[in-house]
Amino acid sequence: MHPVEAFNVTDRGRPDGQVMVFAHGFGCDQNMWRHVAPQFEDRYRVVLFDFVGAGGARAPYDPDRYASLDGYADDVVRICRALGLRDVVFVGHSVSAMIGALAEVAAPDLFDALVMIGPSPRYLDDAGYHGGFEPADIDNLLDSLAGNYLGWSASMAPAIMGNPDRPELGEELRASFCTVDPAIAEGFARATFLADNRADLPAVSARCLVLQSREDIIASPEVGRYVADHLADASLVVLDATGHCPHLSAPGEVVDAMNDFLKVRA
Amino acid sequence: MKANATFLTWTGHESRDVVGQVRFIDLLAAGSKLFHETHFRPLLLLDGQVSEVALELLRHDGSRLPVLVNAVLDRAEDGAPGITRVAVFDATERRRYERELLAAKKRAEDAEKRMTLLARTLQETLMPPRNPWIDGLDIATAYRPAGTGDEIGGDFYDVFAVSASDWVVTIGDVAGKGVEAAAVATLVRHTIRALAISETSPATILSQLNQVVLDHPSERFCTAAVLRLRRIGDWWDVAMAAGGHPPAIVLDTDKVPRVVGEPGHLVGAFPSVAYEDIRFELRPGTTVLLYTDGVTDGRRGSELYGEERLMRLLHESVDTAEPLIGRVLDDVLAFQGQEPRDDIALVALQVPPLPD
Structure with a gap:
């Protein structure tokens, strides 16, 4: 299966612009x-995709391949190579920030810069390191x-609670968004939350922007600082936004910070 | 956050510790916090509302309260996220029921896995694990279960030696599918093996087999063809009898396929039926193709694959045994859109041509 179909690749924006890949x-x-x-579509060629099991991805799930984040990082490299992308600005949210870092270490020739939104190289606490979670939390x-697997199927049935007067997602999108095959979701959760990529950070050669919410229970500001400190070339921007998804809750702030970062040395 | 008295009663928190002091997420169990940030909040921010998400609240005493949560996000004029209105439902009973459902689902999946393994293991007893090497005779076989291959079928074949230059080849099809059909197929295969030790005539083997299948408690009957091949120098003398089975196709060196033998009576359907041996010679370069009716009964809409189509495919064939089998199987599968409605078993025997 071609990666475009396997990972539901969307390819938009300015065809001759620098490439920006969102994960x-x-x-x-x-x-x-x-x-x-x-x-970014007016200035960049914007490429989006879904990881295995998510959204419209059709790639077959192989539990061994996706037991660690390396399988996901390899998919990023495959997508870039299949589309002939070079000089990529890779924008990764949460675990995808680390997936991007692993992809950059594996194929540094493909990447110009990494933008990491809410990254964490390790979610579990360790001696001298505060990841924020205990194994029991995972x-x-x-x-x-598992509990939401049934709940989600139920919530896909029409109108359970009142009438949503402002449904901003179409039915089709709502059905696919956040609904992942439970076996794949469990595998991704294990690969994500049991990962330890602290040793990979110094190996990243591309310039990096770490975007950190001022409050984030998944990746705390302390963890964001750790990431920026251990990358070879990183700027840390602490956003006024709160929560783990500033690109949803405060997209303007995220876009401004990215523009400021990319303007320099662009 | 603000909360009403019911929420405080359920969770055991004091108003002064909660209202204006913490966020909703602070009152969630750790796993639910993660779920909130990775699923609940993204959907809320994107869609403005979330329905029936299962979360766990942490009570004041540290215990957990399973809840279902609906939420609607208010937005300011400029689109900035405002307050979130959250309705919480006690889901203790429902969660218990869901856990039972999940456990039952897992048990069903495990049982299905065991069934599939059992069927596959049983299927493997219907044919030799690998074909024997026979001096002076090339042999190739294929087996393809019906449909998606989840259900075990009743097709079988066998190739075994009685002595170094005396071989028996059988192929057959027990009526129906499932474990019982497979068990009868195993019985048939091994009965033929036992009978072939003392009986040289395939017809006699079939008539004794007929009685064995009739005596078996199951109501199943079967088709079978039995070939006895004796090597004489560079050619083979063949005796063959068929019981309700599609006749063999022989490809001589003239490359024109011809049907050899008569179908004969079904095995295990009627008492005291007689079978007939026919004899032919397999000279160097000659091929015999044996098949089950999964080949000729292959269906595309109302159209049957049929013997004629098979004969046309074999016409002018210069294939050796292995590619010949592959070509027939590919053609039959393609005809049926890769999902055969019946099991397919194929056996090809070829006496290698003499060197020029």
């Missing part, structure tokens, strides 16, 4: 970027995923 995090799909990606998340 969604655990739990959702490329619709995550709908308030940010269009802001088990509890897996429980949540």
Whole structure:
């Protein structure tokens, strides 16, 4: 299967512009970027995709390949190579920030810069490192995923609660957004939350922008600082936004910070 | 956040510790916090509302309260996210029921896996694990289960030696599908093996087999063809009998396929039926193709694959045994859109041509 079909690749914007690849995090799909990606289409060639199991991706799920983030990073490299992308600005949210870092280490020739939104190289606490979570918390998340598998199927049925007067997503998008095959979601959750990529950070050669919400329970400001400190070439911007998805809650702030970063040395 | 009295009663929190002091997410169990940030909040921000998400609240005493949560996001004029209105439903009972459902689903999936494994293991007893090497005779076989291959069928074949230059080849099809049909197919295959030790005539083997299948408690009957091949120098003398089975196709060196033998009576359907041996010679360069009716009964709409189409495919064939089998199987599968409605078994025997 060609990567375009396998990973539901969207290819928009200015065909001769620099390439900007957006990668969604655990739990959702490329619709995550709908308030940010269009802001770059006038100047950049904008490429979006869904990871295996997410959104409209059709790639077959191989539990061994996707047992660690390397399988996901390899998919990023495959997509870039299949589309002949070079000089890429890779924008990764959450776990995809680390997936981007792994892809850059594996294929540094493809990347110009990495934009990491809410990155964390390790979610579990460790000696001298505060990731924010205990192993039991991850088990509890897996429980949540399983518990919501039935709940989600129910919520896809029409109008359960009142009449949503402002449904901003179409029915079709709502059905696919955040709905991942539970077996794949569990695999991705394990690969994400049990990963330890701290040692990979110094190996990243591309320039990096770390975008950190001032409050984020998944990737705390302390963790964002850790990431910026351990990358070879990184700027850290702490956003006024709160929560793990500033690109949804404060897209303007995210776009401004990216523009400022890319303007320098562009 | 603000919360009403019911919320405070359910969670055991004091108003002064909650109202204006914490955010909703602070009251969630750790896994639910992660789920909130990776699923709930993105959907809320994108769509403005979320329905029926299963979360766990942390009570004041540290215990967890399973809840279902609906939420609507208010936005300011400029589109900036405002307050979120959250309705929480106690889901303790429902969660217990869902856990039972999930456990039942997992048990069903495990049972299905065991069934598939059992069927596959049983299927493997219907044919030799690999074809024997026979001096002076090339042999190729193929087996393809019906449909998606989940259900075990009743087709079987076998190739075994009685002595170094004396071989028996069988092929057949037990009526129906499933474990019982497979069990009868195994019985048939091994009965033929046992009978071939003392009986040289395929017709006698079939009539004794007929009685064995009739005596078996199942109501199944079958088709079968039995060939006995004796090597004589560079050619083979063949005796063949068929019981309700499609006749063999022989491809001589003139490359024109011809049908050899009569179908004969079904095996295990009627008492005291007689079978007939026919004899022919397999000279160097000659091929015999044996097949089950999954080939000729292959269907595309109302159109049957049929014997004629098979004969046309074989016409002028210069293939050796292995590619010949592959070509027939590919053609039959393509005819049926890769989903055969019946099992397909194929056996090809070829006496290697003499060197020029």
